[in-house]
Amino acid sequence: MTEPEKKLSAKQRSRRNFLGQSLSAAGAAIAAPSLLNACQNKSVSASNALVEGETTIELKINGHINKLNIEPRVTLLDALRENLGLTGSKKGCDHGQCGACTVLIDGQRVYSCLTLAVMQEDREITTIEGLAAGDNLHPVQTAFLENDGFQCGYCTPGQICASVALLEEVKNGSVSYVTPDLTNPPSLASLSETEIKERLSGNLCRCSAYNGIVAAVQQAVGQTPPSPAASMENSHAG
Amino acid sequence: MNQVIGKSVNRKDGRAKVTGQATYGAEHQIPNLVHGYLVTATIAKGSIRNIDTQQAAAMPGVLAVFTHKNPPKIFKPSNDWINSKIYEARLPLSDNKIYYAGQIVGLVVADTLERARHAAHQIEIEYQTQPPQINAKQANYQPATSMFGEDMEYKAGAFEQGDFAATGASATATVEATYTTEMEIHSPMEPHALVAHWQERDSVTIYEPTQWVKGSQRTYAELFGIPKEKVRIVSPYIGGGFGSKAFPWSHGILCVAAAREIKRPLKVVVSRRHMTANTGHRSQTEQTIRLAANDAGKLTAIEHLAKSCTSPIDVFPESCTGITPVMYATPNTRLKQEIAVLNVGRPTFMRAPGENPGMFALESAMDELAWELNMDPVELRLRNETKEHQRKKLPFSAKHFAACLTTGAEKFGWSQRQMQPRAQQQGELLVGWGMASATFPAFRRRASAKVRLLTDGTVQVLTSGNDMGTGAYTVIAMTAAETLGLPVENIRVELGDSILPDGGIAGGSQMTASLTPAVLTACQKVLKTAQANNAQEAVAKLRESGRAAYEATASSAPGAEKKQFAFNSWGAHFCEVTVDEEIARLRITRWVSVMNIGRVLNSRTAASQIRGGVIMGMGQALMEECHFDPNTGYPVVYDLATYHFPAHADIPRIEVSFVGEPDFDFNPMGVRGCGEIGITGVAAAVANAVYHATGKRIRSLPITPDKLLI
Amino acid sequence: MKNFTYVRANSVQDAISRATSDRQAMFIAGGTNLVDRLKVFLDEPSQLVDVSRIKMKQIERTKAGGLKIGALVTNTALANHLEVRRNYPLLSRAILAGASQQIRNMATVGGNLMQRTRCPYYYDTAFSCNKRQPNTGCPAATGINRTHAILGASESCVAVNPSDMSVAMAVLDAVVEVRGMEGKREIPLIDFHRLPGNTPDRDTNLEPGELITGVILPPLPLAKSGVYLKLRDRASYAFALVSVATALEVVGEKIKTARVALGGVAHKPWRAMEAEEFLMGKAANKSNFERAAAIALKNAKPLAHNGFKVELSKRAIRRALTISARGGGLV
Numbered sequence A: 001m002t003e004p005e006k007k008l009s010a011k012q013r014s015r016r017n018f019l020g021q022s023l024s025a026a027g028a029a030i031a032a033p034s035l036l037n038a039c040q041n042k043s044v045s046a047s048n049a050l051v052e053g054e055t056t057i058e059l060k061i062n063g064h065i066n067k068l069n070i071e072p073r074v075t076l077l078d079a080l081r082e083n084l085g086l087t088g089s090k091k092g093c094d095h096g097q098c099g100a101c102t103v104l105i106d107g108q109r110v111y112s113c114l115t116l117a118v119m120q121e122d123r124e125i126t127t128i129e130g131l132a133a134g135d136n137l138h139p140v141q142t143a144f145l146e147n148d149g150f151q152c153g154y155c156t157p158g159q160i161c162a163s164v165a166l167l168e169e170v171k172n173g174s175v176s177y178v179t180p181d182l183t184n185p186p187s188l189a190s191l192s193e194t195e196i197k198e199r200l201s202g203n204l205c206r207c208s209a210y211n212g213i214v215a216a217v218q219q220a221v222g223q224t225p226p227s228p229a230a231s232m233e234n235s236h237a238g
Numbered sequence B: 001m002n003q004v005i006g007k008s009v010n011r012k013d014g015r016a017k018v019t020g021q022a023t024y025g026a027e028h029q030i031p032n033l034v035h036g037y038l039v040t041a042t043i044a045k046g047s048i049r050n051i052d053t054q055q056a057a058a059m060p061g062v063l064a065v066f067t068h069k070n071p072p073k074i075f076k077p078s079n080d081w082i083n084s085k086i087y088e089a090r091l092p093l094s095d096n097k098i099y100y101a102g103q104i105v106g107l108v109v110a111d112t113l114e115r116a117r118h119a120a121h122q123i124e125i126e127y128q129t130q131p132p133q134i135n136a137k138q139a140n141y142q143p144a145t146s147m148f149g150e151d152m153e154y155k156a157g158a159f160e161q162g163d164f165a166a167t168g169a170s171a172t173a174t175v176e177a178t179y180t181t182e183m184e185i186h187s188p189m190e191p192h193a194l195v196a197h198w199q200e201r202d203s204v205t206i207y208e209p210t211q212w213v214k215g216s217q218r219t220y221a222e223l224f225g226i227p228k229e230k231v232r233i234v235s236p237y238i239g240g241g242f243g244s245k246a247f248p249w250s251h252g253i254l255c256v257a258a259a260r261e262i263k264r265p266l267k268v269v270v271s272r273r274h275m276t277a278n279t280g281h282r283s284q285t286e287q288t289i290r291l292a293a294n295d296a297g298k299l300t301a302i303e304h305l306a307k308s309c310t311s312p313i314d315v316f317p318e319s320c321t322g323i324t325p326v327m328y329a330t331p332n333t334r335l336k337q338e339i340a341v342l343n344v345g346r347p348t349f350m351r352a353p354g355e356n357p358g359m360f361a362l363e364s365a366m367d368e369l370a371w372e373l374n375m376d377p378v379e380l381r382l383r384n385e386t387k388e389h390q391r392k393k394l395p396f397s398a399k400h401f402a403a404c405l406t407t408g409a410e411k412f413g414w415s416q417r418q419m420q421p422r423a424q425q426q427g428e429l430l431v432g433w434g435m436a437s438a439t440f441p442a443f444r445r446r447a448s449a450k451v452r453l454l455t456d457g458t459v460q461v462l463t464s465g466n467d468m469g470t471g472a473y474t475v476i477a478m479t480a481a482e483t484l485g486l487p488v489e490n491i492r493v494e495l496g497d498s499i500l501p502d503g504g505i506a507g508g509s510q511m512t513a514s515l516t517p518a519v520l521t522a523c524q525k526v527l528k529t530a531q532a533n534n535a536q537e538a539v540a541k542l543r544e545s546g547r548a549a550y551e552a553t554a555s556s557a558p559g560a561e562k563k564q565f566a567f568n569s570w571g572a573h574f575c576e577v578t579v580d581e582e583i584a585r586l587r588i589t590r591w592v593s594v595m596n597i598g599r600v601l602n603s604r605t606a607a608s609q610i611r612g613g614v615i616m617g618m619g620q621a622l623m624e625e626c627h628f629d630p631n632t633g634y635p636v637v638y639d640l641a642t643y644h645f646p647a648h649a650d651i652p653r654i655e656v657s658f659v660g661e662p663d664f665d666f667n668p669m670g671v672r673g674c675g676e677i678g679i680t681g682v683a684a685a686v687a688n689a690v691y692h693a694t695g696k697r698i699r700s701l702p703i704t705p706d707k708l709l710i
Numbered sequence C: 001m002k003n004f005t006y007v008r009a010n011s012v013q014d015a016i017s018r019a020t021s022d023r024q025a026m027f028i029a030g031g032t033n034l035v036d037r038l039k040v041f042l043d044e045p046s047q048l049v050d051v052s053r054i055k056m057k058q059i060e061r062t063k064a065g066g067l068k069i070g071a072l073v074t075n076t077a078l079a080n081h082l083e084v085r086r087n088y089p090l091l092s093r094a095i096l097a098g099a100s101q102q103i104r105n106m107a108t109v110g111g112n113l114m115q116r117t118r119c120p121y122y123y124d125t126a127f128s129c130n131k132r133q134p135n136t137g138c139p140a141a142t143g144i145n146r147t148h149a150i151l152g153a154s155e156s157c158v159a160v161n162p163s164d165m166s167v168a169m170a171v172l173d174a175v176v177e178v179r180g181m182e183g184k185r186e187i188p189l190i191d192f193h194r195l196p197g198n199t200p201d202r203d204t205n206l207e208p209g210e211l212i213t214g215v216i217l218p219p220l221p222l223a224k225s226g227v228y229l230k231l232r233d234r235a236s237y238a239f240a241l242v243s244v245a246t247a248l249e250v251v252g253e254k255i256k257t258a259r260v261a262l263g264g265v266a267h268k269p270w271r272a273m274e275a276e277e278f279l280m281g282k283a284a285n286k287s288n289f290e291r292a293a294a295i296a297l298k299n300a301k302p303l304a305h306n307g308f309k310v311e312l313s314k315r316a317i318r319r320a321l322t323i324s325a326r327g328g329g330l331v
């Protein structure tokens, strides 16, 4: 079992305990849903026996080697979500049109829905589950939290992975469509809002947390973002 | 009191969301799970003559194929909004008739997603095709009637007061114009998806994003002929809904039904393509507005005629005229709402249903009137403010619309605006400033929450209500923290599970207004049980008592106040656009929104809600539109590459401010909700700014480059 | 997506021979276009030959002073290459105008040249389509065709080529280098893509089994004045309604050489040779740019919903030439 799966199951267990406790305290009995032992079992297609049409591959994800039997047609995204239980990478469109599935491969951001898992052997794959060091969030994760860079949270893992890569790209002197002089790329300190927005446009957010996301990137590059809060012109504490 | 209310607080669910640990509908890990893939109609009207599933059924890994020839057992629900509600009145696979392209005609179940998808593609269908009605301009319109409960009665079809015919002639200025909006789709980033897991033949757990957990529970119970206690809905996180995840859709019903037949946990994720056709949209609208005003700029008449379209399988009018008697005072009003049937999927609530297109038309027309009168549009609105709801004849409570206008004007620097089109330039760019009003009714219903104080000084708040990004987790925790005098970190909130007390619906901008008063009362009851003034005292007593917890459940519901007041939230948007006229490039460069929504619980999440609404409105203004092939009726806009909504690059910083005071006439928390008001008026503000920039009045959304060329 | 066998080609020769011996085989490089197509059953290969690990990732200077770009160079690497940014800025800009950073990180030069149209009728098997299946009809011609071709279309197909990179390469006189069992060929980029005629199923002149190995850019000093202007419905992450690549060499008051190509308007990147010829020897001013634009669009045949593209193209040409005359830059 991979590391992130352990985390998942711990989380599921804690939910069970919480609800279980609450309801028994309230005197109501509930049939335990099978959600509870969910993560002890792997889903069907990742079983040990090789089925016709499948091949065995190894994927290195967040530092762990995962061996799996899958058909070549399985995308990296589906391998993560359906075979490995790593559901942090999201499927928004399945066609490279939204960015929710963004992961890092050898440090570069890509859409995991547009690549086949078999194509990614011997690469270092990093997903949202692999960004924090234990309980310590990655600075970009913290910045998203503090700048309200999300609402429903569904596009968020993709936005965060994209932002993490963006910082490296800027450090490496990469240009974008809106860079006025292509021979003079921006630095982290001079990275404008226009640059950040263009560079993150491959990550759609229907909740439209765009202002907060841009502010989070500004914080992560060491700039001072505007406050995510509204200005209060009244006496709301009432 | 630790005075956390109104502050800017990190989201309670934030950590789970930034680490990828938040689990959405299709992500719950269930052993033995299998996958379903939908088969959908490729014609828009007619019937299935023959459907050949043999080849698909024989493919490796395929476990079952369901079509109208072998539909799984489903009972007809009461579908009355009270006991149960489904989006499509026609149950899936109930016969061989086709009413719209994308309609579900089958479900393939296989051991993997890839195999299910492939097999679904192998199903051969022979249709008997009839010419579809897909053109809103040629459709047959009928008067629309109200279809909602008493709460929304004001949205009903036709209304007239005063002597409309007599007014026109005496007016100083009149405007008569027709405005159109295109079909829009909700496009939440999380696709519609669910896992259905039957424990026995009469007991099921459904992991599905739903804006209305308890409604969903009752509805599925009716659909499968089992007591509601035997249905558990689990929906801790929702990846956006905007009105499209309130009730079971056909794919959900089919998934649960099929799972029962195959006796395996079943996952169905609607593909983005399928979603655009069969999980709701906002109808296109055509609205004609007539305004008349005297030389003081006072409105003497408003006429508002609105048309929208619906589906053959269900009725849903886009009630554009609801806002008209709310916004401005006038002695003479005439409203009419019509509806026609097209061969499309079912339209439904989409962020500010009715109010949003309605405000585009009304606020555009008001701008046109201001130009006619040669009056500042802010001034025109101030002069026509109404203190009472023109139809309910009730005064508005805690209304601070004028403050929205004046504060917004000041923050934006509106007084610098040059009072003629094409007057402001920046190099090659024309610069335009526009403004518009915003409004949305304040709704509220009965909701309940359980609060439990534990010996370690932590608190649990439990309710079935949910958070689709609105900030409910956070404001519920803040309400409990404030009432009990504890830090927010001590509060643990559990949402979105039907075994918890009924938290109401995350829709109609009412979750916070309905739920937080219940949390407030439950917290007060906990203190009362403990006979303590605050949580510290209560915890001390609790430890002494040897009990595990003090707990209380409380409900809160609207009452007589609805007979005394009309409740609405108010706002104003101010914006700047630039137009590069030669190459038809329009950009929104600056935005100020000032809102009056009663008490603001969290100045950060509330600001985000407003921004979210504003940006969705920008999408409607600039790019969102669905189209269907005129010959087959099949959509040609069917994914996120063909359906554009704004990306980062389209969006400027949006400055949000709140004015006003808590609305204690509305509920004990004084909150009115802010999920939808942000979108209202946005498209008009943009169109008004485009007029100021270019002198072109664009009355049909979206304002795409082709329209700027003409 | 149908299942297939997957092989990783270890050399150009290996890739070619696999594709030659199995006519149902397809190459996959970045996968950003092909995986997308496979999922909606536009292609159903028996075998995928993964060429992404072949060593064709170099950008080298040619003897002539131009650049040779390996077919597997990613769009990101090409756009950021210092020589490209300096000497062919419009190519950088065109690539950066396309798709998103994530896609450009995956997408390759070869794949970009071979990406197929985004016509919604082609892209969904619910519709008939001559490009997908010859002789089944073109519903776009009588359907919703706001994004379709205004130049060079035929009765059998009104689709447009979606590539931004190719439009820039068209004005740069790029040459595509391909290898098949028969050996190596060089195809000028402007002859690489085809007009639909009555064989819209064929996008390019690449023969079955042939692999793109690289693209050669000749030295072209005027490319420094290059401009790439892309007009679209969304500010980023959207295909072009119309795009224009231009470059000018102005000596004294007069234009010595001019380059103009359009994207989003035809089944191939549309080089406007007649307009270029017209500009030669003329003064670099607005009225000449306007006339050049009119010449470029004189054979335009708009469909029911895309008439606006004719005017938009003209204005885009005018604007891009104006900026090129100033020495280039961002529009």
Ligand SMILES: Cc1cc2nc3c(=O)[nH]c(=O)nc-3n(C[C@H](O)[C@H](O)[C@H](O)COP(=O)(O)OP(=O)(O)OC[C@H]3O[C@@H](n4cnc5c(N)ncnc54)[C@H](O)[C@@H]3O)c2cc1C
Pocket (backbone or CB within 6 Å): A095, A096, A097, B641, C026, C027, C028, C029, C030, C031, C032, C033, C034, C035, C036, C051, C071, C097, C098, C099, C100, C103, C106, C107, C108, C109, C110, C111, C112, C113, C114, C115, C162, C163, C164, C165, C210, C211, C212, C213, C237, C238, C239, C240
């Ligand atoms: C949402 C979205 C938006 C996009 N927006 C834009 C845009 O605005 N502008 C733009 O230009 N592009 C855009 N693209 C397209 C993108 O640029 C292409 O998908 C990409 O360039 C293809 O490169 P690839 O290496 O991934 O090709 P693949 O997907 O690997 O292959 C594409 C085709 O090329 C063939 N092929 C690949 N390599 C070779 C070779 N060496 N020799 C012969 N045949 C080969 C394959 O067999 C396949 O048929 C967009 C794509 C998406 C999904």
Ligand code: FES
Pocket (backbone or CB within 6 Å): A090, A091, A092, A093, A094, A095, A096, A097, A098, A099, A100, A101, A102, A111, A112, A113, A114
């Ligand atoms: S799911 Fe991959 S880009 Fe949308």
Ligand code: FES
Pocket (backbone or CB within 6 Å): A149, A150, A151, A152, A153, A154, A155, A156, A204, A205, A206, A207, A208, A209, B189, B239, B240, B469
């Ligand atoms: S936070 Fe909901 S889609 Fe971005």
